[in-house]
Amino acid sequence: MSEITSKIDRRSFLQxxxxxxxxxxxxxxxxxxxxxxxxxxxxxxxxxxVYACDxxxxxxxxxxxxxxxxxxxxxxVTKKFFIVKxxxxxxxxxxxxxxxxxxxxWQRTENRFMCPCHGGQYDIQGNxxxxxxxxxxxxxxxxxxxxxxxxxxxx
Amino acid sequence: xxxxxxxxxxxxxxxKPHRRFLYRxxxxxxxxxxxxxxxxxxxxxxxxxxxxxxxxYYVPSENEAFASILRINNxxxxxxxxxxxxxWSANLFIVAIILHTIRVFFYKAYxxxxxxxxxxxxxILILAFISGFTGYLLPWDQKAYWATEVGTSMARTVPLLxxxxxxxxxxxxxxxxxxxxRFYAIHVLYIPLxxxxxxxxxxxxxxxxxxxxxx
Numbered sequence: 001m002s003e004i005t006s007k008i009d010r011r012s013f014l015q016x017x018x019x020x021x022x023x024x025x026x027x028x029x030x031x032x033x034x035x036x037x038x039x040x041x042x043x044x045x046x047x048x049x050v051y052a053c054d055x056x057x058x059x060x061x062x063x064x065x066x067x068x069x070x071x072x073x074x075x076x077v078t079k080k081f082f083i084v085k086x087x088x089x090x091x092x093x094x095x096x097x098x099x100x101x102x103x104x105x106w107q108r109t110e111n112r113f114m115c116p117c118h119g120g121q122y123d124i125q126g127n128x129x130x131x132x133x134x135x136x137x138x139x140x141x142x143x144x145x146x147x148x149x150x151x152x153x154x155x
Numbered sequence: 156x157x158x159x160x161x162x163x164x165x166x167x168x169x170x171k172p173h174r175r176f177l178y179r180x181x182x183x184x185x186x187x188x189x190x191x192x193x194x195x196x197x198x199x200x201x202x203x204x205x206x207x208x209x210x211x212y213y214v215p216s217e218n219e220a221f222a223s224i225l226r227i228n229n230x231x232x233x234x235x236x237x238x239x240x241x242x243w244s245a246n247l248f249i250v251a252i253i254l255h256t257i258r259v260f261f262y263k264a265y266x267x268x269x270x271x272x273x274x275x276x277x278x279i280l281i282l283a284f285i286s287g288f289t290g291y292l293l294p295w296d297q298k299a300y301w302a303t304e305v306g307t308s309m310a311r312t313v314p315l316l317x318x319x320x321x322x323x324x325x326x327x328x329x330x331x332x333x334x335x336x337r338f339y340a341i342h343v344l345y346i347p348l349x350x351x352x353x354x355x356x357x358x359x360x361x362x363x364x365x366x367x368x369x370x
Contacts, residue, residue: 029204035232036208 049143049150052083058149059085063106063124065095072155081140081151082106082113086124092151093126094138104137113137176362184369188258195251196354198244203347205241213293215339217332220295245287252280264367272360279353282346289342295335303330303338 008016050070058064063084069076080095080103093113095103102117112129113122120131127136141152164170212231214223227234256276259265265273292303307330310320326333 032233032236033208036234036237037211038232040230040232 045154047141048153048155050153052081052149052151055144055147055149058090059083061085063108065106066151068151070153070155079153083142083149084124084126090142091126092140092142094140096138097133098128098135098137099131099133179365182366182368185366189366191251191255191258195248195255198248198251199350199354201244202241202248205237205244206343206347208237209241210343215293215336217295217335220293220335224294224296245290249283249287252283256280262367262369269360269364269367272357272364275353275357275360279350279357282350282353286342286346286350289338289346292335292338293342300330303334307334 048070050068052066052068063082065080065082067078067080069078071077082093082095084091084093097104097115097117097120099115099118099120102115104113104115104120104122106112107114110121111124113124113126115121115131115133118132120133121129122133122137123129125136126139128134143150143152209227212223212227212234214220224238227238229235259273259276288303288306292299307321307324310324311317313320322328324334324337325331326337
C-alpha cells in the first residue's frame with residue numbers, strides 16, 4: 001500500500017467533497033427561492049370576450065348549456081356556463097357553485113340548478129334556494145355583435 | 156474564491172478567535188446524542204429561511220389570510236412545499252429541543268457552572284412553544300381559530316390577572332383580526348429577534364465553558 005502516492009490527501013479530499021455538496025445544495029436552494037419568489041401571475045386579470053354561439057341559437061325560453069374554449073397560460077381551457085332566457089331577460093351564469101366550486105347542472109324536471117357535491121340548489125334566476133351556497137350564481141357579461149353572442153370572462 | 160474569503164476574514168478577523176474553539180479536542184464520553192442541539196439549530200435555520208419565503212405571500216388580515224394560504228398552496232411555485240417544510244420543521248424543532256433538554260438533564264450538564272446556559276436553553280424552549288402557538292393561528296381556518304380560542308382561554312384561569320391577560324393576548328374580548336395581526340407580529344418579529352439573541356447567548360456560553368462529557 002505504501003507505494004501508492006496520491007497527490008491529494010484524505011483531509012483535503014473530504015474538504016473538497018464537502019464544498020462540492022454545499023455548493024450544489026446552495027444552488028438548489030437558490031433556484032427554489034427564485035422560482036418561489038417570482039410572481040406566477042404578472043399581468044392583471046382582463047375581460048376577455050369569447051364567442052359562444054350565434055344569436056339564432058339562443059334559447060327562446062328556458063336554459064341552455066354551452067361550452068367555450070379559450071386560451072389561458074398557453075393552454076386551452078374549456079368553460080361551461082348557462083344562458084337563461086326568462087321572459088325578456090337574457091342572463092348568463094357561470095356553472096361554478098359558489099359554495100366550494102363544483103360544477104352545477106340544470107335539472108329541467110326540478111326547474112333548478114343542482115350542485116352534485118353538497119346539494120346546493122339555485123332557481124332559474126341564480127338565487128340560492130337550498131343547501132350551503134353563500135351567494136347566488138355568478139353572472140357573466142354578455143355582448144351581441146352582428147348576430148354573434150360573446151361571453152365576458154375574467155382571465 | 157479562497158482569496159476573497161481570506162480578504163474578508165483579513166478585515167473581519169472572525170477566524171482567529173474561533174480557531175481555538177473549532178479545533179479544540181472534545182471531552183471524553185461524547186456521543187451522537189450531543190448532536191441533538193445542533194439538529195435543533197439546523198431546524199431553526201430551516202424555519203427562518205422558509206419563514207422568510209412565506210412572508211412574501213402571506214397576508215395577515217382578517218379577510219385575506221386564508222385566501223393567501225390557499226394561494227401559497229395552489230398557485231405559488233413550490234408554495235405547498237415551502238409551507239409543509241415550515242410546518243414540519245416547526246414540529247421537529249420542538250421535538251429536537253425536548254430531546255436535547257433530556258440529554259442535557261441526564262448528563263447533569265445543567266449543573267454549576269452551566270446553570271445560566273440551562274436558563275437560556277429553557278427560555279429558548281418557551282419561545283419555541285410561543286412561536287408554535289402563534290404560528291398555529293396564522294392559517295386562519297376553523298382549527299386555527301378554535302385552537303387559539305382554547306389556548307387564550309387558559310390564560311383566563313390565572314388568578315386575579317387572568318381576564319386582563321386573556322384580553323391582552325387577544326387584543327380584545329374575542330378573537331378577531333386584531334388577534335391575528337398581534338400573533339403575526341409576535342411570530343415574525345418579536346420571537347425571531349429574541350430567539351437570535353438567546354441562541355447567541357447559548358452558543359457563547361458553550362464556547363466559554365466547553366462541552367460537558369461523560370455521564
